[in-house]
Amino acid sequence: MQGSSSQSQPTPRRWYILVFLAPATLIYTIFAIYPILESLRLSLYVSDASTTRFVGLANYTRLISEPYWADQFWNAFKNNVLLFVMHMLIQNPIALALAALLSIPSLTGAASYRTIFFLPTLLSVVVVGFIWQLILSPLWGVTPDFMKILGLGDYFKPWLGLESSALITVTLISIWQYVGIPLMLFYAALLNVPEETLEAARIDGLNGWWVFWKVKLPLILPTLGLVGILTYIGNFTASFDLIYSIQGGLAGPDFSTDVMGTFLFRSFFGFQSQLGDENMGATVASALLFIILAGVSIYLFGVQRRLQRYDH
Amino acid sequence: MRLQQALSSTAIHGVLMGWTLLALFPLALIIINSLKTRKAIFGDPTGLPTGNALSLKGYESVIDDSDFLMFFSNSLIVTCVSLFLILLLGAMAAHALSEYEFKGNTLIGLYLIIGIMVPIRLGTVALLNLIVSLNLINTLTALILVYTAQGLPIAIFIFTEFLRAVSREIKDSARIDGLSEYRIFFEVVIPLVRPVIATVAVFSMIPIWNDLWFPLILAPGEETRTVTLGVQQFIGQYTVKWGSVLAALSVAIMPVLFMYIIFSRQLIRGITAGAVKG
Numbered sequence: 001m002q003g004s005s006s007q008s009q010p011t012p013r014r015w016y017i018l019v020f021l022a023p024a025t026l027i028y029t030i031f032a033i034y035p036i037l038e039s040l041r042l043s044l045y046v047s048d049a050s051t052t053r054f055v056g057l058a059n060y061t062r063l064i065s066e067p068y069w070a071d072q073f074w075n076a077f078k079n080n081v082l083l084f085v086m087h088m089l090i091q092n093p094i095a096l097a098l099a100a101l102l103s104i105p106s107l108t109g110a111a112s113y114r115t116i117f118f119l120p121t122l123l124s125v126v127v128v129g130f131i132w133q134l135i136l137s138p139l140w141g142v143t144p145d146f147m148k149i150l151g152l153g154d155y156f157k158p159w160l161g162l163e164s165s166a167l168i169t170v171t172l173i174s175i176w177q178y179v180g181i182p183l184m185l186f187y188a189a190l191l192n193v194p195e196e197t198l199e200a201a202r203i204d205g206l207n208g209w210w211v212f213w214k215v216k217l218p219l220i221l222p223t224l225g226l227v228g229i230l231t232y233i234g235n236f237t238a239s240f241d242l243i244y245s246i247q248g249g250l251a252g253p254d255f256s257t258d259v260m261g262t263f264l265f266r267s268f269f270g271f272q273s274q275l276g277d278e279n280m281g282a283t284v285a286s287a288l289l290f291i292i293l294a295g296v297s298i299y300l301f302g303v304q305r306r307l308q309r310y311d312h
Numbered sequence: 313m314r315l316q317q318a319l320s321s322t323a324i325h326g327v328l329m330g331w332t333l334l335a336l337f338p339l340a341l342i343i344i345n346s347l348k349t350r351k352a353i354f355g356d357p358t359g360l361p362t363g364n365a366l367s368l369k370g371y372e373s374v375i376d377d378s379d380f381l382m383f384f385s386n387s388l389i390v391t392c393v394s395l396f397l398i399l400l401l402g403a404m405a406a407h408a409l410s411e412y413e414f415k416g417n418t419l420i421g422l423y424l425i426i427g428i429m430v431p432i433r434l435g436t437v438a439l440l441n442l443i444v445s446l447n448l449i450n451t452l453t454a455l456i457l458v459y460t461a462q463g464l465p466i467a468i469f470i471f472t473e474f475l476r477a478v479s480r481e482i483k484d485s486a487r488i489d490g491l492s493e494y495r496i497f498f499e500v501v502i503p504l505v506r507p508v509i510a511t512v513a514v515f516s517m518i519p520i521w522n523d524l525w526f527p528l529i530l531a532p533g534e535e536t537r538t539v540t541l542g543v544q545q546f547i548g549q550y551t552v553k554w555g556s557v558l559a560a561l562s563v564a565i566m567p568v569l570f571m572y573i574i575f576s577r578q579l580i581r582g583i584t585a586g587a588v589k590g
Contacts, residue, residue, distance in 0.1 A: 016493040020408035024401040024464050025424065031461035032427050035435025035442060042437060098331060101324050113328050115576045116335050122572055123339075124522045126544040127564050130557075131338045140554075142341065142357045176334070184580070208320075237431040241524040245544055261433075261525075268437050269529070282437045289434045296429045 036289065042282035059283040069267075069280065073287075075255055076263040083171055083259060084235040091175040092182050092227055099186035100212055114187070121180035129245035132173045136160055160246065163256040170257050174242050178234075182227045189223035190216060222304070229299040236260055236292055260288050339565065346370050346558035353554050370559030379534070380563060383542035390452050390538060391520050394459035398516050399509060401460070402467030407501050409468070410475035411483065421472065427465030432458065433525055443530055450533035458526055463516035470515070474508045475501070510578050521568075539564055 046055045063069045098117060102110050120128065135142050136159060144156040159169040193216050201215045240261025243251055249271040251258035265271070268281020344361060345353050352365035359365060374380060409421045432439075439458065440449075448454040486500050527541040537545070543564045547557055572579070 014412065014414070014493075017408050017412050017414055019494075020404040020497070021420065024405035024468065025420065027397075027401065027457060028424060028427065028461050028464050031439065031442075031457050032432045032435065032464075033423075035437075035439035036430065036432070037435075038438035038441075039435050098328070101328055104324065106321075107324065109325075109328075111577075113332060114580055115572075116332050118576075118580060119339075119569075119572060120335055122518060122522075122568050123565060124524075124540045124543065124568075126524060126540050126547075127561055130543075130547050130561060131342050134558075135338055135341065140354070140357060145357070176338075233429070233431065237433050240433075241522075244524065244528075264436070278437055278441075285434045285437055289430065292430065292434075 039282040039285050040289070042279055043286040045279055047279055059279055060287065063280070063283050063287060072255070072258065072263055072267075073284070076258045076260050077291075079167055079257065080236055080239070080259045082167060083174075083239055084232055086168065086171045087175065087231050087235060088228065090171070091179055092224075092231065094175070095179050095182035095227075096186050096224075098179070099183050099190055100216070102183075102187055103190040104208075114184075117183055118180040120177045123177065125177070125241040126245045128173065128177045129242055132176075133160065133246055136169070161253055163253045166247065166253055166256045170243060170246060173246070174239070177242075182231070185223055185227055185230075186220065189220040193219050225299060225303045228303065229296065232295045232299075233292055236288060236295075240265065260284070260291070264288065339569075342558055342565070343562050346555070346562040348555075350555055353558070367555065370553075370555030370557075371563070373553065373556045374559045374563055379537075380539075380542065380546075380560070382535070383537050383539045384567070386452060386536060387521060387538040387540070390455045390459065391517060393452075393456050394463060394520055395513060395517055397456070397460040398463035398467045399512060402464050402512065403471050403502065403505055404497065405464070406468050406471030406475055406505075407497055410472050411501075421468075425465045425469045427462070428469060432462045436525075436529060440529060448530075450531050450536050452531065452536055454530045455526055455536075455538070458530065459516075459520045459523075463520070466515050467512045470508055470512050471505055474505060478504055510581070514579050 043059055044054060044056060045052050046059070047053075063073050101107070102113060102117075104110075134140055138144060138156070138158050144153065147153050147156050157165065159165040197215060197219070198211060201211045206214060236259075238261075239259045243257050243259055243262055244265070247253075247257045249262060249266055251262040264281060264284045266276075267284045268276050268278055270276030341357070345357060347361035347368065347370075348359075348365045349367040349369070352359060352361070352367075356365070361367075405424060409417060409424075443449050443454045443458075446454075448457075482504070483496055483500055486496050491499065522540055523538075524540050524544065527536075527538045531537070532541065543560060546560050
């Protein structure tokens with residue numbers, strides 16, 4: 001591809017372009033792009049012990065209508081959407097608020113706060129998941145004791161073990177860990193707001209609160225969009241790690257924390273009584289690919305374009 | 313007015329201190345209790361490990377019972393080699409895309425950064441088949457190749473953006489001096505991109521070090537376990553021995569904590585600088 005391109009040039013073949021580009025392009029094509037395309041292909045086939053045959057979109061129909069698959073699929077999809085909404089409503093506002101406070105020019109100790117707020121993000125999800133499991137455990141009693149001191153002792157429940165509260169508890173743990181990423185993105189964007197703009201707003205008599213709402217927030221809207229799409233992609237893929245470490249592959253209790261990632265894992269690897277199915281696994285993965293592409297398209301063609309108008 | 317200012321400043325620090333406590337408390341609790349006896353862990357979870365309560369049993373059993381050192385060296389090898397490949401191959405590709413005009417430049421550039429939006433995990437089913445057919449299952453090489461492919465898009469994106477903004481004069485004057493294109497890359501471009509290397513390294517490193525998905529699927533064998541997978545399975549086996557579990561968690565946290573204390577300044581500068589560009 002690159003080799004032939006140099007034919008249009010009057011200069012001798014520029015092999016060095018190929019040398020610079022080929023290693024990255026090859027590794028990326030073989031280990032990232034090819035597997036995704038091959039998974040798409042596999043999702044159109046059914047295989048038994050010996051034969052493989054083309055079935056078109058039949059696997060997708062099974063996924064969304066055959067009870068065994070559809071129950072799991074819609075449940076995981078619903079939980080994923082909830083996870084995304086909760087991150088958007090809880091994590092990102094907290095991140096924005098903390099970033100806004102950190103970016104106050106006269107604030108002392110901003111560097112230390114920043115360092116500490118980002119720390120949990122660096123830790124392994126497995127470690128974070130387990131730490132919170134211990135802290136919330138009724139056995140150890142740290143949380144119940146703490147709540148007793150606050151006079152809320154009667155309200156303690158083993159939240160991670162209850163169907164009604166497991167998902168929100170996992171979400172809060174995830175927020176505790178990952179709030180650092182949107183925080184840093186917001187913080188960088190806020191530092192980038194030109195000083196003259198802020199000065200002009202202050203001369204107009206706006207106080208700190210209004211400067212934030214009327215001047216800074218509109219200016220960082222593109223970052224808001226970026227954080228939104230990153231949250232979306234992260235929720236549909238990376239949420240596997242935390243849920244698998246805390247609740248296991250069955251995403252208990254009773255699948256109440258099942259997300260697309262854990263569902264994908266079970267569907268192609270199998271788990272306990274459930275047998276793995278390569279083609280259905282590929283189907284789940286491809287469905288997830290379409291869900292993510294839909295989100296990315298909405299972001300690129302809808303949100304980002306609209307936000308860009310505020311960009312100058 | 314001054315009183316009002318003092319009040320709002322107190323309120324701001326109050327909120328920030330609140331989150332600081334929330335961020336640090338769980339870590340502190342684990343580390344403190346990992347140094348205590350079983351009785352003290354349960355009797356007084358928030359007490360300090362002093363006097364009779366102090367015990368290093370947990371750490372002893374972690375060192376005796378498990379292959380932590382091996383898990384660490386596995387993680388270190390995978391992370392360092394992947395990072396090296398991502399930085400070198402990413403910079404090479406970004407250099408080609410930003411420096412030379414050739415047919416298909418834009419197209420290849422777009423192709424290489426699609427991976428930022430499309431997670432490589434979605435190809436896991438076929439990737440597992442591929443790794444099996446290459447005979448790379450349960451090898452660190454498999455993880456390195458996959459993480460390199462995963463990290464390249466963002467690296468190429470950041471490097472290309474940066475290199476496009478760099479003036480051509482330095483490279484052109486090197487060309488007049490008769491340097492070959494390869495020497496220009498190694499002697500001129502590499503020193504030029506040094507400021508963004510930290511940014512790229514951070515963006516690539518965190519997801520590799522902390523990943524659970526690919527080690528679980530491509531390299532679950534005893535010999536090739538990474539820290540993340542190793543800790544996950546260690547915890548599963550020892551849920552009753554709290555001292556060991558807490559010590560294992562602390563051992564898993566400390567290198568990251570230590571590195572972070574040393575490099576936090578560069579790291580955060582890297583992230584915020586990268587975010588400004590993106």
